[in-house]
Amino acid sequence: MKLERLISITYALLNNEVVSASELADKYGVSQRTIYRDIEAICAAGIPVVSYQGVNGGYGIIKEYKMDKSLLGSDDIASLITLLNSTATVFQDERAQQTIHRLKTVQSKNSRTPSLTMDLGSWRAYNEILRTLRSAINAGQLVRFYYMSAKDERMERTVEPVSLLLKYDSWYLYGFCRSRSDYRVFKLTRMSELAALPELFERRHNVPTEDIFSGGGDVQEQVEYAVIHFSAGPLARVLDEFYLDEKRFNEDGTLTLTIAQSIDTDWLMERLLSFGEDVVVLEPPSLRRRMKKKIENMLARYDEV
Incomplete structure (x- = not known):
């Protein structure tokens, strides 16, 4: 209960310029002396709480610690919280969690339900x-x-x-x-x-601004187009793996794809083989021959069956 109260008091201080001890005592149903001890605990946790004297005095958090609400719109805040939540889960990042808490303090109470969710985690x-x-x-x-x-x-x-x-x-x-x-x-x-x-290591490294996956040099890969026919069975998986390629849905429920592939790589043939009898290479002839040779080599391993 005390921890929940400390967190709630912290949010109240972040969302208001000044909050009096009597207001906090009334809100949480405790004595002002308890509030004073709570403020001391919050300060000990590293949150810079300051006290203001006078008729309208009370407690607040220094402005440098707060995030200016005018810097970000509600959609910006929601998107940042979504992204940080995902990375904080993957990396168990306490600093990211602290940033999330700060962002939530400037998020409007009337904010819409987030239109985006992300999960960068894996096994x-x-x-x-x-x-x-x-x-x-x-x-x-x-x-x-x-x-x-x-x-x-x-x-x-x-x-x-x-x-x-x-x-x-x-x-x-x-x-x-x-x-x-x-x-x-x-x-x-x-x-x-x-x-x-x-x-x-002492070497100073910089992350390059260019696409590090693009490679170097002026060598251009030779590209040819492959026409592939898929039966109606595995179409959901086909769309998952080849969603950017040209598609033609046929009246019988099958699918024909036109796929650009490098002549010098086997990546397409290896992926197509995973579809087994549900795929047929229509063009080019060179790819058909390579597929046939690969299948024959596979069958040779099962001669004794």
């Missing part, structure tokens, strides 16, 4: 990786982990972590890789045996 082990990396970034600690490259090569890496990045549905670590003596981007799902080392 527990993934969140623990995020927390370990963020803690290492803030402390300037080296991290070490094994990493599986796009070429399926597993190597130990020692990295000076700079920042965590969320792009689409994946988290990445940007940092200076001592194993490569250069900056690299690491996808968290490809990390294993992550450990924050006691060694600190």
Whole structure:
């Protein structure tokens, strides 16, 4: 009960210029002496409460500690609270929680129900990786982990972590890789045996302003278009995975997609194979041949069945 009263008193002080001890005593049904002890406890918690003398005196919080309501609209505040709630949950960030409390003090009592909700969290082990990396970034600690490259090569890496990045549905670590003596981007799902080392690094790093995923050089990938036919069964999943590609819904309930793909990568073929018998490659012939060869190789593993 006392904790709830302390929190409520803090909000009252944040929302008002001055509140008298008698007002607070009447509101919470306690003596003024109890209110004085509560104010002392709030001050001990680090909240800068000041007392004002005179007829209209009482208690308040210094203006520098408050957030100006005129700086943000109600929609801005609601969006910030939504985002901070999600990050605070993932990273167990007490400072973010404190910011949320401050934002709520300037949020209008008549604010509409939030039109946006977010949850950046994932399964527990993934969140623990995020927390370990963020803690290492803030402390300037080296991290070490094994990493599986796009070429399926597993190597130990020692990295000076700079920042965590969320792009689409994946988290990445940007940092200076001592194993490569250069900056690299690491996808968290490809990390294993992550450990924050006691060694600190002194190098000063800056997060680049350009898109770190775009790569460098002037090499242009060759692109061709693939026409893919899906049966009616897995259409929800097809739309989840290929929502940006050109679609044609057919009268029989099937779906035909036109997908731009790089000639030099196998990513499309690997994704299509996961649909099993519900997918057929119509064009180009080269992709049809590669799919057929891959399926034949798969079948060869089951000759003894």
